[in-house]
Each structure stands twice: as structure tokens, then as C-alpha cells.
Amino acid sequence: MEQQFPMIQVMDYEGCILMPEYRKKITKELVMACYRHLIRTRMFDRKCVSLQRQGRIGTYAPYEGQEACQVGSALALKEGDWLFPTYRDHGATMTFGHSLKHILLYWKGRNEGCIPPNGKKIFPPSVPIATQLPHAAGAAYAEKRKGTMNAAIVYFGDGATSEGDFHEGLNFASVFHAPVVFFNQNNQYAISVPITRQMKTKTIAQKALAYDIEGVRIDGNDIFAVYFETEKALERARNGGGPTLIEAVTWRYGAHTTADDPTKYRDQEESKRRRETTDPIRRLERFMKQEGWFDEEWVQNIQDEVTAEIDQAIMEVERVPEANPADMFDYVFAEPTWTIEEQKKAYFAWERGGTA
Amino acid sequence: MGTGWYSMTTAVNTKTLTLVQAVNDALRTMLHEREDVILLGEDIGQNGGVFRATDGLQAEFGEERVIDTPLSEAGFTGAAIGMAVNGFRPVVEIQFLGFIYPAYEQIMTHAARIRSRTKGHFTVPMVIRAPYGAGVRAPEIHSDSTEALFIHMPGIKVVCPSTPYDAKGLLIAAIEDPDPVLFLEPMRCYRAFREEVPEGKYTIEIGKGKKLREGDDVTVIAWGAMVPVAVKAAEEAEKKGIHADVIDLRTLYPLDKDMIAESVQKTGRTVIVQEAHSTGGLANDIIAIINDTSFLYQKAPVERVSGFDTPVPFFAYEDDYLPTPERVLRAIDKVIQF
Numbered sequence: 001m002e003q004q005f006p007m008i009q010v011m012d013y014e015g016c017i018l019m020p021e022y023r024k025k026i027t028k029e030l031v032m033a034c035y036r037h038l039i040r041t042r043m044f045d046r047k048c049v050s051l052q053r054q055g056r057i058g059t060y061a062p063y064e065g066q067e068a069c070q071v072g073s074a075l076a077l078k079e080g081d082w083l084f085p086t087y088r089d090h091g092a093t094m095t096f097g098h099s100l101k102h103i104l105l106y107w108k109g110r111n112e113g114c115i116p117p118n119g120k121k122i123f124p125p126s127v128p129i130a131t132q133l134p135h136a137a138g139a140a141y142a143e144k145r146k147g148t149m150n151a152a153i154v155y156f157g158d159g160a161t162s163e164g165d166f167h168e169g170l171n172f173a174s175v176f177h178a179p180v181v182f183f184n185q186n187n188q189y190a191i192s193v194p195i196t197r198q199m200k201t202k203t204i205a206q207k208a209l210a211y212d213i214e215g216v217r218i219d220g221n222d223i224f225a226v227y228f229e230t231e232k233a234l235e236r237a238r239n240g241g242g243p244t245l246i247e248a249v250t251w252r253y254g255a256h257t258t259a260d261d262p263t264k265y266r267d268q269e270e271s272k273r274r275r276e277t278t279d280p281i282r283r284l285e286r287f288m289k290q291e292g293w294f295d296e297e298w299v300q301n302i303q304d305e306v307t308a309e310i311d312q313a314i315m316e317v318e319r320v321p322e323a324n325p326a327d328m329f330d331y332v333f334a335e336p337t338w339t340i341e342e343q344k345k346a347y348f349a350w351e352r353g354g355t356a
Numbered sequence: 357m358g359t360g361w362y363s364m365t366t367a368v369n370t371k372t373l374t375l376v377q378a379v380n381d382a383l384r385t386m387l388h389e390r391e392d393v394i395l396l397g398e399d400i401g402q403n404g405g406v407f408r409a410t411d412g413l414q415a416e417f418g419e420e421r422v423i424d425t426p427l428s429e430a431g432f433t434g435a436a437i438g439m440a441v442n443g444f445r446p447v448v449e450i451q452f453l454g455f456i457y458p459a460y461e462q463i464m465t466h467a468a469r470i471r472s473r474t475k476g477h478f479t480v481p482m483v484i485r486a487p488y489g490a491g492v493r494a495p496e497i498h499s500d501s502t503e504a505l506f507i508h509m510p511g512i513k514v515v516c517p518s519t520p521y522d523a524k525g526l527l528i529a530a531i532e533d534p535d536p537v538l539f540l541e542p543m544r545c546y547r548a549f550r551e552e553v554p555e556g557k558y559t560i561e562i563g564k565g566k567k568l569r570e571g572d573d574v575t576v577i578a579w580g581a582m583v584p585v586a587v588k589a590a591e592e593a594e595k596k597g598i599h600a601d602v603i604d605l606r607t608l609y610p611l612d613k614d615m616i617a618e619s620v621q622k623t624g625r626t627v628i629v630q631e632a633h634s635t636g637g638l639a640n641d642i643i644a645i646i647n648d649t650s651f652l653y654q655k656a657p658v659e660r661v662s663g664f665d666t667p668v669p670f671f672a673y674e675d676d677y678l679p680t681p682e683r684v685l686r687a688i689d690k691v692i693q694f
């Protein structure tokens with residue numbers, strides 16, 4: 001199966017292009033956009049970890065190491081497409097246009113954080129594992145029924161492939177030929193459980209065979225492989241070619257969440273080693289240096305701009321008025337039921353000294 | 357500590373443990389005690405569980421008895437049913453109660469009814485452990501308290517301790533029970549305090565509540581994470597000269613009908629504290645018991661202090677959602693002043 005689903009690399013670890021057919025498509029403009037988003041997502045993630053440490057946001061799920069998967073795939077989307085993320089995919093949602101302020105609100109325990117910017121079809125992060133796959137199949141099928149050229153992308157981890165919803169989502173999309181890309185980030189761990197204990201199959205891509213859909217395996221730390229393969233899959237979807245399962249092989253450097261201690265189950269030296277060799281940002285830098293496109297001053301400018309953007313978002317979030325308990329009651333139904341109305345009334349009466 | 361509501365068999369020395377350590381101690385005790393006990397769940401082996409409830413157990417008992425499963429609640433719960441009908445006593449861990457739903461079908465349509473479908477030919481002596489509840493600033497879906505979904509389910513017992521001592525004795529009883537037991541662990545109490553816990557094996561009878569305070573004026577009934585809230589309110593009431601009987605139910609199905617009736621017949625006034633949503637909640641069944649056993653003794657309508665009929669909110673709102681001692685105290689005042 002590893003022969004049937006070889007790991008596609010467009011660029012090697014040294015930043016040399018392995019697939020000359022892509023050479024022309026790798027424009028300076030594309031490279032600069034990729035680099036900028038990689039830096040932006042990494043800086044935001046690190047900032048979130050430090051905000052959590054200071055108690056300014058709640059438990060947080062970092063994605064450092066997986067930026068090429070998230071940036072490369074999100075850049076391949078078109079404006080009208082759908083994006084279904086997990087809790088670890090705000091690198092993708094921010095690249096696709098989610099606001100940093102809203103992402104931060106989510107991690108501050110506010111449901112405003114689930115609301116995408118106007119016109120953006122970004123679903124709230126799925127917390128129950130794999131539940132978002134059937135949604136993406138359905139949303140994509142709806143686009144097909146409506147006769148649009150829009151597609152959907154859905155993110156999930158290696159652990160998610162063990163849930164029934166993974167299989168049900170793929171099968172539904174296959175049967176109804178839905179324009180959806182199932183984007184797996186195989187970071188090789190589901191919390192503490194390594195992929196070798198999660199499944200006996202050597203690849204995740206091969207699971208596509210069971211549903212007779214396209215399956216590809218790519219180096220998820222190679223932003224060109226991610227970008228071009230996702231673009232190809234999205235084009236296929238738009239043109240009636242049905243769903244694709246993409247397995248992007250990657251690695252999370254840090255903890256599963258800020259509540260997790262990875263040294264309980266793995267040697268963190270491995271993360272250090274990977275930072276040296278396969279880091280998605282360093283790899284792109286190596287390529288840029290070879291091309292003579294790496295300009296220190298430009299990089300510094302990006303970092304300054306991103307720092308300012310993040311600081312601005314944090315400032316805005318910290319000025320958001322406190323959570324209003326009325327929100328808890330007001331959005332359960334279009335029209336509140338009498339039970340909710342009574343409870344809301346009793347709650348506010350209690351605040352004024354009554355019973356609840 | 358009273359006697360009579362538990363039975364000690366081999367216990368002698370004690371250790372000072374938190375609730376989560378008491379769970380660990382119960383599991384270790386039973387893995388030692390019985391060859392047929394086997395643990396399954398996500399991240400329970402090498403990692404020792406995300407709350408460390410199974411810490412050290414895989415190292416001690418091996419990978420064949422403490423099994424890290426694939427990420428599949430339906431899979432490992434269904435497999436545990438298969439093992440239970442075939443000679444094992446599986447104890448599965450659902451990482452958070454809010455993630456039990458993929459396993460719901462296995463529990464509802466199989467674990468809970470195989471005995472009755474086969475007139476006892478096949479039985480499912482398994483335990484499903486699940487941390488539950490809000491109040492720890494966890495991400496969304498991690499804070500559900502949906503005990504009512506399982507209390508309503510015929511064929512499974514539901515247990516919910518609030519102290520380390522009870523957690524160990526009840527978990528051992530659950531493992532020894534011939535039928536499936538859902539064992540709910542209040543996350544908020546996991547490390548809230550320590551208590552003397554006997555070493556070795558002892559059991560607490562499933563179906564028996566515990567009286568935490570004696571008083572003649574009002575009965576306050578709670579379970580799990582709401583027990584400390586109820587106790588705090590009772591202490592405040594005491595300062596005003598109101599003496600409360602406080603009951604920790606400990607088992608949610610079947611309820612300790614006798615203890616409830618005895619108390620409410622004495623006080624005639626009742627406050628029930630429930631973290632879960634109001635509609636369809638366990639508090640309503642307690643009111644039914646009061647109605648059936650003690651209607652003529654009542655001096656005031658029963659007050660419920662509950663979560664609302666809303667999804668458990670994101671953590672920025674959870675302090676508004678959760679019953680507090682202040683809300684309970686006001687309900688006590690209301691039934692007293694009625």
C-alpha cells in the first residue's frame with residue numbers, strides 16, 4: 001500500500017524542487033503569500049499558548065508544526081467554498097479569512113467565537129471527533145444540488161479515522177458524488193496514542209479504496225505538495241469528479257493541548273529533531289534563499305505587521321463586554337419555549353434577589 | 357464516619373486520597389483481585405488517562421489488561437459488551453461524558469437489554485466510567501451532565517459518588533455487579549479534597565444514599581458535584597437557625613426511596629440541587645417519589661435548583677449556568693417561608 005500511495009513531495013527537505021512540472025506554477029507571488037501565512041499562523045499559535053499560560057484564554061490546542069497543511073490547503077480554496085475545521089485548525093480558518101478576534105473569543109469560552117465573518121462559510125470547530133465529516137459531505141452535496149461550483153473541505157486527525165462518522169462521511173460523499181475534500185492531518189498521534197496503535201493500515205490514504213474515491217498521500221510539511229494536491233482535488237470536485245481523501249503526513253511539535261503533558265507518552269527530542277529537518281517554514285525559507293527571494297527586511301516587516309495585527313486583536317478581545325447570561329437562553333430556539341422563558345425570567349429575578 | 361452503610365471485608369490501613377486517586381486505587385485493587393477485570397479506553401494506558409485515573413496501571417498490569425483503544429467509543433464499548441458476555445468484566449473509560457454519544461446505541465440497545473432479551477442467558481457485567489460536569493473552564497462539550505439519559509434507560513444502573521471514600525467503594529461494587537453500571541465521576545471533585553480511604557477491597561451498596569447532615573427543618577438532596585454546593589448552602593442556613601438534612605444520593609438509579617421518604621416526612625420541605633437541565637431531569641423523579649410516599653407530610657412545594665433547558669454553555673457563561681450555594685440558600689428560604 002505504501003507503494004500504491006507514495007508520499008508526494010514537490011520540494012525536498014533542502015528546498016529543492018523535485019517535480020519540475022510545478023516549477024512554472026511556483027511564482028514569487030504564491031511563495032510570498034505562503035510564507036506570509038506560515039509566519040502569521042505560527043506567531044498566532046505561539047501567542048495563544050502564552051495567553052493560556054497567563055490565564056487570559058482557556059485550554060488551548062496548538063498546531064505548531066502543522067502550518068503547511070493548514071495554510072497550503074486553505075489557500076487553495078475559493079471564496080464560496082465551505083470549511084469544516086476541528087479545534088486544531090484555526091491556522092486554516094484564519095488563512096481562509098476568519099478573524100483573529102473571533103478565534104480568540106472561542107478560546108475564551110465565548111460562543112461569538114463560532115461566528116464566521118460575513119459571507120464566509122466557516123463552520124464552528126468540531127470538538128466531538130470526526131462528527132464534521134458527514135456535515136461536509138452534506139454541505140457539499142447541497143452545493144451540487146444547487147448547481148454551484150462550490151466545494152467543501154473538512155479537516156480531521158489520524159485518530160478520527162477510527163470513528164464511525166469518518167467512514168459514514170466518506171461513504172455518503174462517495175455514493176452521492178459530493179464535491180468534498182477530506183483533508184486528513186496525520187500528525188501521527190491522537191493525544192497519546194501513536195498511529196501504529198490506532199490502525200493496522202500503513203497509510204490513511206488507502207482507506208479511499210474502500211469507498212472507490214480518490215486517495216492521495218502527501219508530505220504535509222511541504223507547502224507546495226499541500227497547495228497543489230488540494231487545488232487538484234478541489235478542481236476535481238468542482239468538475240463532477242467526486243470526493244478525494246488527502247492524507248497529509250505531519251507532526252505536532254508540542255502538547256495535544258495546554259492541559260496535556262507529551263513527555264508522558266513520547267520523547268520530545270523527536271520534535272526538536274524534526275524542527276531541524278522537516279519544519280515547514282524553514283523548508284520554504286531554504287527554497288526562497290535558493291531563488292534569491294528571501295529578503296531579511298521583508299521578513300522583518302511581515303513579523304512586525306503580524307505582531308501588530310495580533311496585538312490589535314487581543315486588545316479588541318479584551319475590550320469585549322463580559323458574557324451576557326441572556327445569550328445562554330436566547331439562541332436555543334428561534335422562539336424560546338415557555339420552559340426557557342420561565343427559567344430566564346427566574347434567573348434574572350434571582351439576580352435581583354428572587355429565587356431561581 | 358457512620359457504619360452500616362458500607363461493608364468492609366479486607367480493609368485495614370487507610371491512605372489519604374483525592375477522588376481521582378481513589379478511582380485509581382479501586383481499579384488497581386480489582387485488577388489485583390480478579391483476573392477477569394480488564395480496562396479499555398482512549399489514552400488510559402501509557403498516558404494514564406487524561407485525568408490520570410488509570411495512572412501506572414498499564415505499567416503494573418500490562419498492555420493486555422489495560423488497553424489503549426482506537427479512538428472509537430462505539431467500537432470499544434461494543435467490544436466490551438462482547439467481552440462481558442464472554443467471561444470478562446470490562447471497565448471502559450469514556451474520556452468525557454460529552455463524548456459518550458457514539459456509544460449510546462451500544463449501551464441503549466445492547467448492554468442494557470441483553471439480559472432481558474435472553475432471559476438471563478447472556479449478561480453484561482461491565483462498568484462505563486465517565487468524568488462529567490461543568491465548572492472547570494473546559495472547552496465546549498466537555499461539561500455535559502446527562503445522567504438523565506441513562507436513568508431513563510432500562511437495564512443499566514447509574515452511580516455518582518462525590519467523595520474519595522464513596523468513589524472507591526462504589527466503583528468496586530459496580531465492577532462486582534452482575535449488570536451494566538454507568539459510573540459518573542464529578543470532574544470538579546476530582547482533586548477538590550482528600551480523605552481517608554481504606555486500603556484493599558471494600559464495597560458500598562449500590563442504591564443507598566448517604567446522610568451528610570441531620571436537621572429537622574428542610575431536606576436538601578444532591579449528587580456528584582452538587583453535593584459540596586448543597587453542603588455549603590446548608591452550613592449557611594445553619595447560621596440562620598435553619599437545620600437541614602443533607603442527602604448525597606450516590607446512586608441515581610435505583611434511587612434510595614427509603615432515605616428520601618424518611619427525611620422528607622420528617623422535614624416536610626425539600627430542595628433538590630441538580631446540575632443537569634431541568635426538563636426530564638432526575639429531580640423530577642425525586643419529586644415523584646415524594647409525591648408517592650410522603651404527599652401528606654409536605655408543608656411546602658418542592659424547590660428545584662437546576663441547570664437550565666439550554667445546552668451547557670461555553671465556559672464564559674458556566675458560572676451563570678451552574679447552581680450556586682447562594683441559589684440553593686434562597687430556595688431553602690423559600691420553602692421555609694412558604
Ligand SMILES: Cc1ncc(C[n+]2csc(CCOP(=O)(O)OP(=O)(O)O)c2C)c(N)n1
Binds near residue numbers: 088129
Ligand atoms: C468523540 C470524541 N471522543 C473523544 C474525544 C477526546 N479527544 C479530543 S482530541 C482527541 C484525539 C484526537 O486525535 P486526532 O483525531 O488524531 O486529532 P489531533 O488532536 O491529533 O489533531 C481525543 C481522544 C473527543 N473530543 N471526541
